[in-house]
Amino acid sequence: MSNVELFHYLLLLICGAGALTWLAERLTIPPAVVLLFGGCVVAVAGKRVPDMDPDLLLAAVLPPLLMSSSFYTAWKEFRGELGTIVSLVLGAVTFTTVAVAFAVHACNPALPWAACFTLGAIVSPPDAVAAKAILQRNPLPARLVAVLEGESLVNDASGLLIYQIAVSAALAATTITVAQGAGLFFTLILLGIAVGLVCGQAMCWVLARLVDPMLGIVLSFAMAWASYGVAEAVGGSGVLSVVTCGLVLGIRQHRVFSADMRIKAKATWEAIVFMLDALVFVLIGLALHGILARVNHESAVVIEGLRVALPATAAAIVARLVWVFVAIWLPGRLRASGANNAQNANGAGNVNRRAWSFAEAAVMGWAGMRGVVSLAAALALPGNFPGRDVIVFSTFLLIIATLVVQGGSLALLIRLLKLRPPARHTMSEHETRARTFGASLKALDAIGQRADAIEPAMLERLQAEYRVRVSANENAHTAGEERIAHRERFLRVELELVGVSRQTLLGLHRAGKVDDAVLHRIESELDLEELRLLRLLEP
Structure with missing residues (x-):
């Protein structure tokens, strides 16, 4: 051969x-x-x-x-x-x-x-x-x-x-x-x-x-x-x-x-x-x-x-x-078993590592x-x-x-x-997002007080955007299934808007009003936004 x-x-x-x-x-x-x-x-x-x-x-x-x-x-x-x-x-x-x-x-x-x-x-x-x-x-x-x-x-x-x-x-x-x-x-x-x-x-x-x-x-x-x-x-x-x-x-x-x-x-x-x-x-x-x-x-x-x-x-x-x-x-x-017996006898103690289950x-x-x-x-x-x-x-x-x-x-x-991943003892994804975006929101307050800060209107816009992110994830974390469903509908609307933007961009390109370099750059941004929304919608 x-x-x-x-x-x-x-x-x-x-x-x-x-x-x-x-x-x-x-x-x-x-x-x-x-x-x-x-x-x-x-x-x-x-x-x-x-x-x-x-x-x-x-x-x-x-x-x-x-x-x-x-x-x-x-x-x-x-x-x-x-x-x-x-x-x-x-x-x-x-x-x-x-x-x-x-x-x-x-x-x-x-x-x-x-x-x-x-x-x-x-x-x-x-x-x-x-x-x-x-x-x-x-x-x-x-x-x-x-x-x-x-x-x-x-x-x-x-x-x-x-x-x-x-x-x-x-x-x-x-x-x-x-x-x-x-x-x-x-x-x-x-x-x-x-x-x-x-x-x-x-x-x-x-x-x-x-x-x-x-x-x-x-x-x-x-x-x-x-x-x-x-x-x-x-x-x-x-x-x-x-x-x-x-x-x-x-x-x-x-x-x-x-x-x-x-x-x-x-x-x-x-x-x-x-x-x-x-x-x-x-x-x-x-x-x-x-x-x-x-x-x-x-x-x-x-x-x-x-x-x-x-x-x-x-x-x-x-x-x-x-x-x-x-x-x-x-x-x-x-x-x-020995650790549990010792704990029952002494009223104290803790098992550092959970024993493997039969499953x-x-x-x-x-x-x-x-x-x-x-x-x-x-x-x-x-x-x-x-x-x-x-x-x-x-x-x-x-x-x-x-x-x-x-x-x-x-x-x-x-x-x-019936082997499934155990309940997490760490922060949930929604709680982690709320904490992460909350830190950025606090940083925005400090940025607004600097001499080289951005314009007040832009600062307020960023603060409003991060407040929405924090509140959406906090509600999903604390309020349960109902708030999660509301958040999912909100994300799907955003995803639909990304699709509208994409179709409009392609229409402008077909009409000869947008060149290829601008098309690829904006399309890449829309792709990243779509991936972000799809990731957030994953169960």
């Missing part, structure tokens, strides 16, 4: 991914599942399917997706649930690796232990892309989302360490001691985080000095790939580097990014991430073509792959559920979808690795099983458990 043909092939894949996503929306099925099956159909029916380079997939597609996820990570919730995240990253990954290895070896005694542990290490870490694609469609408590997304973003180091040890043992290249393994683990983490911090700080310094927002957006994409590549080159974790860089940018965005850059960057990133998200699941399905090409030469591999995939899938799912309930849910309930633990344990990282790790196995074809084939089957079974049923599980 020539470069031009490959380019046209990718364009067709993007168009097909868009059509499948639209179909999934109409059928209310998770798009990841539909895209995955679409890729499988193309892989089986297609005659000319390009081979997927796992290293290129990780280096080209994964960094922007990780950067986007970490950029919008709720840092406070992430930091507050760091203990739970570490338990999943270290404990659950290791426990799942061991459980999968023992289950696979019990059903396939001929498969070497090192190969069994390698398969366990490949499929033990949940995938960040899969987790985000499934979770963003379901309303969940903020702390649960922070744990699931945070875990999938940083579990690369532990899974990669076990993977490298197992591969080395299987090939009998070297024997890795406990000290060497610990050193490798901390090297991956520390170097990855250090490179990410440097890249994030450098990016913040550059963005604060840029005037052109488009250049800043291009550099943000370049930094996603650069932070990944530099970390991998120096022996660190590229995934942790990108995640750290994204966290730094996300935390400092409100001081570093201009309003223009934030609006344009959000739109650009959302469009590209949507395309890459869709492509990832299609490419996973397309990988079946290369797998089948190798497997067809030895039909016994299909039967053996199924014998490996079934126990591996069951062990991976059950091991995560067991770990979540035994190591996370149960200790939390015991601590909460939250069930969703946490069930949301263990595997994806592109596991497939890339399997495809990256050396050609002489024992049982390589069986491992790759069974990994592919396990990814499909977790995406279809767990990802496809996650929304139903959430509805059955």
